[in-house]
Amino acid sequence: MLRIAVQSKGRLFEETMALFEESDIKLSSHKRSLLVQSTNFPVEVLYLRDDDIPQAVATGVADLGIVGENEFVEKDEDAEIVKRLGFSKCRLSLAMPKDIEYPGLSWFEGKKIATSYPVILKNFMKANGIKTEIHVINGSVEIAPGIGLADAIFDIVSSGSTLISNRLKEVEVVMKSEALLIGNKEMSAEKKEVLDELLFRMDAVKTAEDKKYVLMNAPKDKLKDIIEVLPGMKSPTVMPLAQEDWCSVHTVLEEKRFWEIIGKLKALGAEGILVLPIEKMII
Numbered sequence: 064m065l066r067i068a069v070q071s072k073g074r075l076f077e078e079t080m081a082l083f084e085e086s087d088i089k090l091s092s093h094k095r096s097l098l099v100q101s102t103n104f105p106v107e108v109l110y111l112r113d114d115d116i117p118q119a120v121a122t123g124v125a126d127l128g129i130v131g132e133n134e135f136v137e138k139d140e141d142a143e144i145v146k147r148l149g150f151s152k153c154r155l156s157l158a159m160p161k162d163i164e165y166p167g168l169s170w171f172e173g174k175k176i177a178t179s180y181p182v183i184l185k186n187f188m189k190a191n192g193i194k195t196e197i198h199v200i201n202g203s204v205e206i207a208p209g210i211g212l213a214d215a216i217f218d219i220v221s222s223g224s225t226l227i228s229n230r231l232k233e234v235e236v237v238m239k240s241e242a243l244l245i246g247n248k249e250m251s252a253e254k255k256e257v258l259d260e261l262l263f264r265m266d267a268v269k270t271a272e273d274k275k276y277v278l279m280n281a282p283k284d285k286l287k288d289i290i291e292v293l294p295g296m297k298s299p300t301v302m303p304l305a306q307e308d309w310c311s312v313h314t315v316l317e318e319k320r321f322w323e324i325i326g327k328l329k330a331l332g333a334e335g336i337l338v339l340p341i342e343k344m345i346i
């Protein structure tokens with residue numbers, strides 16, 4: 064049985080649960096329990112505060128954990144990155160009052176900076192030879208300059224709207240972050256086998272995520288041109304239609320090239336184009 068530590072509530076929770084669901088790992092949703100076993104896969108899920116996940120994995124209390132890269136780097140625990148999960152993308156940035164001019168990093172010399180990430184901030188300032196006073200607070204960091212608690216902040220930025228509503232501006236991006244699957248460094252062979260199956264399922268979900276299954280009717284005399292436009296996995300499936308000079312073409316398209324390719328297909332005479340989501344893809 065593999066034990067996975069995940070955030071009990073917060074920014075990582077929903078996408079973590081969605082990842083389990085899409086990987087067909089069923090968890091009975093007993094709200095108040097801290098440890099829940101899957102009913103159809105040899106894993107159990109331990110619900111924790113995200114701050115405690117790196118240590119739980121490093122010490123072997125959990126075999127795996129899903130945690131933000133920012134928290135993993137900050138805690139500096141001895142665990143390894145098994146997979147980058149691509150969600151909860153954000154950055155850790157320095158921000159300062161928006162009306163003050165920013166001349167460069169030297170502005171921070173001697174300043175008081177509020178943050179929940181003192182280790183990352185200290186290392187960054189040390190590497191740049193700048194002395195600052197670090198004031199640790201665990202939430203609502205962005206209000207610190209406005210209430211006179213600090214000159215600047217070092218915190219998570221995503222859309223930037225929290226900064227704007229607190230009259231701050233982002234001036235330095237120190238690190239980028241996304242959700243990580245981290246693992247204990249010493250896992251038994253049996254646990255590694257379960258982990259491999261878990262990764263196989265997660266990969267199938269991720270591979271499918273940005274792809275669409277596309278079907279269309281195509282005039283046979285344009286089939287060669289249409290096939291040339293389609294990237295496809297190997298080559299498209301072509302099936303006859305009852306109407307003799309038409310056929311049906313099926314393929315997989317990457318979402319980011321989707322509109323460009325559909326435009327070309329229409330121009331070549333394709334009709335009745337259907338676009339379907341793909342749940343899983345094993346390549």
Ligand SMILES: Nc1ncnc2c1ncn2[C@@H]1O[C@H](COP(=O)(O)OP(=O)(O)OP(=O)(O)O)[C@@H](O)[C@H]1O
Pocket residue numbers: 070071072073074075111112113114130131132133134151152153219220221222240241242
């Ligand atoms: N606005 C955001 N956009 C994208 N990702 C974010 C955002 N805010 C936070 N994250 C990511 O999600 C993680 C968890 O954020 P959250 O705000 O839920 O943490 P928390 O308040 O410390 O939760 P906990 O109660 O578990 O300690 C962060 O460490 C970061 O990696």
Ligand SMILES: O=P(O)(O)OC[C@H]1O[C@H](OP(=O)(O)OP(=O)(O)O)[C@H](O)[C@@H]1O
Pocket residue numbers: 074202203205218219220221222223224225226
């Ligand atoms: O750039 P933005 O899109 O505004 O996102 C950044 C904000 O998001 C997070 O807080 P969250 O909203 O999770 O609330 P919290 O302070 O309770 O953690 C983070 O701590 C920032 O305050």
Ligand SMILES: [Mg+2]
Pocket residue numbers: 112113114
């Ligand atoms: Mg936390």
